[in-house]
Amino acid sequence: MSDALLEISDLRTSFKSESGYMNAVAGVSLSLRAGETVGLVGESGCGKSVTSLSIMQLLPKTAKVEGSIRFQGKDLLAMKEPDVRKFRGNEISMIFQEPMTALNPVLRIGDQIAEPLRMHKKLSKRELHDRVIELLKQVGIPRPEQIVKEYPHQLSGGMRQRVMIAMAMACEPKLLIADEPTTALDVTVQAQILDLLRELQARNNMALLLITHDLGVVAEMCERVIVMYAGKVVEEGDVRSVFRNPQHPYTSGLLNSIPKLIGERERLQPIRGNVPSLANMPPGCRFAPRCPHAKDICHTNHPSLLDVEAGHKVSCWMAEEVAAR
Amino acid sequence: MASYILRRFIGALVVLFGISVITFIIAYAAPGDPARLIVGAKAPQTVVDAVRHNLGLDQPLPIQYIHYIGRLLHGDLGFSYHNNLPVAELIGQRIGNTVQLALASWIVEVILGLPLGIFGALYHRRTADYILSFLTLVGMSMPVFWFGMWLIQNVAYGLGILPLGGVGGISHLILPAITLGVTNMAFYQRLVKSSMVDVMSQDYIRTARANGVPAHRVVTRHALKNGLIPAVTYAGMDIAQLCGGVVLTETVFNYQGVGQLAWQSIENLDFPVIMATVLIAAVFVVVMNFIVDIVYSLIDPRISLS
Numbered sequence: 170m171s172d173a174l175l176e177i178s179d180l181r182t183s184f185k186s187e188s189g190y191m192n193a194v195a196g197v198s199l200s201l202r203a204g205e206t207v208g209l210v211g212e213s214g215c216g217k218s219v220t221s222l223s224i225m226q227l228l229p230k231t232a233k234v235e236g237s238i239r240f241q242g243k244d245l246l247a248m249k250e251p252d253v254r255k256f257r258g259n260e261i262s263m264i265f266q267e268p269m270t271a272l273n274p275v276l277r278i279g280d281q282i283a284e285p286l287r288m289h290k291k292l293s294k295r296e297l298h299d300r301v302i303e304l305l306k307q308v309g310i311p312r313p314e315q316i317v318k319e320y321p322h323q324l325s326g327g328m329r330q331r332v333m334i335a336m337a338m339a340c341e342p343k344l345l346i347a348d349e350p351t352t353a354l355d356v357t358v359q360a361q362i363l364d365l366l367r368e369l370q371a372r373n374n375m376a377l378l379l380i381t382h383d384l385g386v387v388a389e390m391c392e393r394v395i396v397m398y399a400g401k402v403v404e405e406g407d408v409r410s411v412f413r414n415p416q417h418p419y420t421s422g423l424l425n426s427i428p429k430l431i432g433e434r435e436r437l438q439p440i441r442g443n444v445p446s447l448a449n450m451p452p453g454c455r456f457a458p459r460c461p462h463a464k465d466i467c468h469t470n471h472p473s474l475l476d477v478e479a480g481h482k483v484s485c486w487m488a489e490e491v492a493a494r
Numbered sequence: 495m496a497s498y499i500l501r502r503f504i505g506a507l508v509v510l511f512g513i514s515v516i517t518f519i520i521a522y523a524a525p526g527d528p529a530r531l532i533v534g535a536k537a538p539q540t541v542v543d544a545v546r547h548n549l550g551l552d553q554p555l556p557i558q559y560i561h562y563i564g565r566l567l568h569g570d571l572g573f574s575y576h577n578n579l580p581v582a583e584l585i586g587q588r589i590g591n592t593v594q595l596a597l598a599s600w601i602v603e604v605i606l607g608l609p610l611g612i613f614g615a616l617y618h619r620r621t622a623d624y625i626l627s628f629l630t631l632v633g634m635s636m637p638v639f640w641f642g643m644w645l646i647q648n649v650a651y652g653l654g655i656l657p658l659g660g661v662g663g664i665s666h667l668i669l670p671a672i673t674l675g676v677t678n679m680a681f682y683q684r685l686v687k688s689s690m691v692d693v694m695s696q697d698y699i700r701t702a703r704a705n706g707v708p709a710h711r712v713v714t715r716h717a718l719k720n721g722l723i724p725a726v727t728y729a730g731m732d733i734a735q736l737c738g739g740v741v742l743t744e745t746v747f748n749y750q751g752v753g754q755l756a757w758q759s760i761e762n763l764d765f766p767v768i769m770a771t772v773l774i775a776a777v778f779v780v781v782m783n784f785i786v787d788i789v790y791s792l793i794d795p796r797i798s799l800s
């Protein structure tokens with residue numbers, strides 16, 4: 170996999186607590202090629218945000234991150250803080266779920282967008298200003314000359330998310346991690362923001378790791394999808410292949426809990442039960458307690474991630490049985 | 495903006511009017527007869543009555559108050575019974591000293607409290623933070639008169655490098671300013687620490703870090719302005735209080751300021767001076783509150799004055 174832009178292998182992120190370390194991410198491996206869009210999906214608390222913050226190393230000091238995260242062949246986890254900083258906001262950028270709180274209330278929009286440029290590029294004041302205006306135009310903000318002088322509270326949520334995107338795009342990163350970028354926005358604004366992300370991605374040949382719980386967004390945006398459950402990858406593959414032929418009961422469960430507008434209306438089939446707590450993980454397959462097909466082995470041993478077809482992997486004992494036949 | 499200032503000004507007048515009424519009533523309800531005090535214990539009653547009449551003290555309270563306010567509006571703070579000088583002159587001699595000491599003390603408080611507060615926030619719940627919290631608690635708990643005297647004995651007298659007390663130049667300011675600064679800085683330290691701990695966990699700090707901003711710049715450029723807002727509130731009250739006169743410190747250092755004057759006037763039942771010192775302290779509080787509101791609007795763009 171020499172063409173991988175980002176290659177994460179066996180990422181384990183744990184948090185120190187009173188009763189020892191809690192594994193929020195338990196051995197996740199994934200990779201992204203340049204220019205590719207990958208969706209990382211799962212319920213709240215499945216470790217998808219922790220995975221993204223592990224890449225950027227933005228977790229609090231109580232977190233322990235192990236494994237390897239290679240970006241363009243260099244292991245980010247082996248680097249010292251000042252070296253990691255050269256990647257943040259420069260080669261790898263991130264946008265967050267809450268545009269309302271992710272911008273600093275006491276700094277002008279223009280200054281905030283200029284911050285990554287100040288950190289990573291040597292530009293004159295004039296060039297800086299021009300670049301900021303250009304970025305604001307790129308993300309479709311009207312009156313950029315005025316907006317640079319305004320403060321976040323003067324903008325709507327959708328506009329603020331555009332500002333966040335402009336900030337993330339400032340240094341033309343090779344990878345953009347978008348953590349639930351549209352969750353906090355109105356539906357109409359959501360579509361605009363997704364369109365904008367797609368357009369910017371195509372223009373800059375940027376890889377996009379889209380973290381979401383919204384399978385509709387994945388279907389619309391992504392080439393590949395990675396499904397996480399309780400800190401582990403349970404299924405990954407091309408969006409078409411995974412959506413048409415989900416192998417893991419959890420993936421099928423997620424797909425069944427989307428309301429259908431076409432065809433006969435059926436009752437929604439929610440997944441029973443709740444995500445297990447970090448302190449109390451089942452010893453075998455982590456989905457076993459909620460799985461309608463669970464057998465004895467599911468409760469005792471964890472299945473490995475297995476190829477079911479080209480580029481489509483699943484971690485489930487049912488798939489292993491089929492493969493063994 | 496203009497209408498805001500006008501509204502604040504009218505509000506300030508109401509506050510000052512209220513304070514003048516309250517101090518007037520308290521001063522006259524206090525035991526002791528100023529006329530008797532002026533003429534001495536052995537003077538015949540007729541003399542006392544004459545003095546009372548001259549001072550207008552034999553008139554009903556509301557009439558006395560109206561006379562007092564009338565004079566006040568003409569800038570006349572009255573006449574000190576004890577010093578035989580106009581109150582305005584007495585205060586005028588000392589207000590400069592008090593303001594100097596207030597500013598010097600405030601600078602010491604901020605120079606100590608602000609960085610230590612930021613430090614405490616960055617090392618929150620680590621050993622360094624616990625040690626620092628303990629030390630600031632000690633500083634906060636030291637009585638001003640004890641610490642002041644300790645400094646006089648060990649630094650001024652022991653080392654012989656600084657004056658023992660009195661006023662005159664910067665050298666006379668150092669010890670009283672340190673006394674007030676060390677005992678008061680803990681309030682800034684705690685305020686700044688708790689607000690910085692809160693600010694450092696905000697999403698926009700994560701955004702700054704995600705942009706590759708180094709830790710020191712995250713603090714100075716992205717966090718500090720947000721973290722200072724509670725300290726500004728306190729600074730307003732603090733400066734007003736210091737400018738109103740610090741009775742204990744000025745007394746310990748024999749520093750001729752408004753605080754010492756207030757204390758002496760209370761001892762001598764010198765009502766016109768007592769009322770003037772209270773009124774001046776109130777003016778400082780009102781003015782500082784106004785300045786604090788303006789500073790708020792400068793720090794935080796979400797707060798507007800209109």
